Amino acid sequence: MAALRIGTRRSILATTQSGHVADALEALGTATELVEITTDGDRSQAGGVPLTGAPSTGVFVSALRDALLAGEVDVAVHSLKDLPTYSTEGIVLAAVPPREDPRDVVVARDGLTLGELPPGSKVATGSPRRVAQIEALGLGVELVGVRGNVDTRIGRIAEGTYDAVVLARAGLARLGRADEATEVLDPLQVLPAPGQGALAVECRSDDTATLALLARLDDAGTRAAVTAERTLMATLEGGCAAPIGALAEVADGDEGPELWLRAVILSEDGALSLRRSASAALGADGASWAADAAKLGGDLGAEMLADGAAELMAQLTQPRGEQSRPTDSNSHPSARSAEVPNP
Incomplete structure (x- = not known):
């Protein structure tokens, strides 16, 4: 039997993540082969072209999906946070394996935390979501853009270019470098x-044998969590470049499993923010969890739109020169926050 061809980006992190999927399939008795694909996102990184401000949702995904539809690979592995929330005809999300720690981390000089960095310190990140939330903390650090792989970003701290970088903990953990984080x-x-820390394993929708095989890698709790997060993002009509954060977790409730979802949407400078949380009961088994999660994410997204998120989203889509910069976030109807209970 021919080896199952797994399409992957060429970066060290991408091939490591795809290798984890390959290992899981090998453990099920299936031979695999990694096939490296160069994506438009990789080419733009190599050329120093910034993604911020561009339609970056899915920029790392399309080349892998093209190879899948062309029959060049049988499976494609992505970081789930990179996937567009809309589907592609002929392709199905066949498995979402157990999630790594979804939180962000700081890697800073001298083992410092964000709060310990002196005002004016340069903190690098390529994410508007991180920029907005860190700005909202009022720490007085300077947020600067950064591109490149993990080695490049962390290396610029030793060079003295930056005082700290903010990264996803999952990537460091998968590379065996989680201990380099100075703060979680x-x-x-x-x-x-939304979806951070999770992997997405796709295949062609008509490949029933591969679909059945990949279903054995799917984790019901992880799929429910990321479904809630991504449905909320789709309801807010925000791509991965929008300052939207979301985290869902399955917890034990008094009457069975529950799904807790917390979310935030912010203005680009963090001056305005809207935070909400909600929960929903889950079925006795995992079969209905994805549907329950989608409803939770959609309902919370709709509530946030009604409470002011629509105004924030409208501001984000305005040309930069036309955006207002209020001095008092509490005076704006969308500048509300809610205490978020720990699940």
Whole structure:
């Protein structure tokens, strides 16, 4: 039997993540082969072209999906946070394996935390979501853009270019470098991106044999969590470049499993923010969890739109020169926050 061809980006992190999927399939008795694909996102990184401000949702995904539809690979592995929330005809999300820690981390000089960095310190991140939430903390640090792989970003601290970088803990953990983080950011302060820490394993929708095989890698709790987060993001009509954070977790309730979802949407400078949370009961088994999660994410997204998120989203889509910069976030109807209970 021919080996199952797994399409992956060429970066060290991407091939490591795809290798984890390959290992899981090998453990089920299936031979695999990694096939490296260069994506438009990789080419733009190599050329120093910034993604911020561009339609970056899915920029790392399309080349892998093209290879899948062309029959060049049988499976494609993505970081789930990179996937557009809309589907692609002929392709199905066949498995979402157990999630790594979804939180963000700081890697800083001298082992410092964000709060210990002196005012004016340069903190690098390529994420508007992280920029907005860190700005909202009022720490007085200077947020600067950064591109490149993990080695490049962390290396610029030793060079003295930056005092700290903010990264996803999941990537460091998968590379065996989690101990380099000097602080793990509390989601009550900095919520991760929807889907962060999870992998997406796709295949062709008509490949029934591969679909059945990949279904054995699917984790019901992880799929429910990321479904709630991504449905909320789709309801808010925000791509991965929008300052939207969301985190869902399955917890034990008094009457069975529950799904807790917390979310935030912010203006680009963090001056305005809207935070909400909600929960929903889950069925006795995992079969209905994805549907329950989608309803929770959609309902919370609709509530946030009604409470002012629509105004924030409208501001984000305005040309930069036309955006207002209020001095008092509490005076704006969308500048509300809610205490978020820990699940």
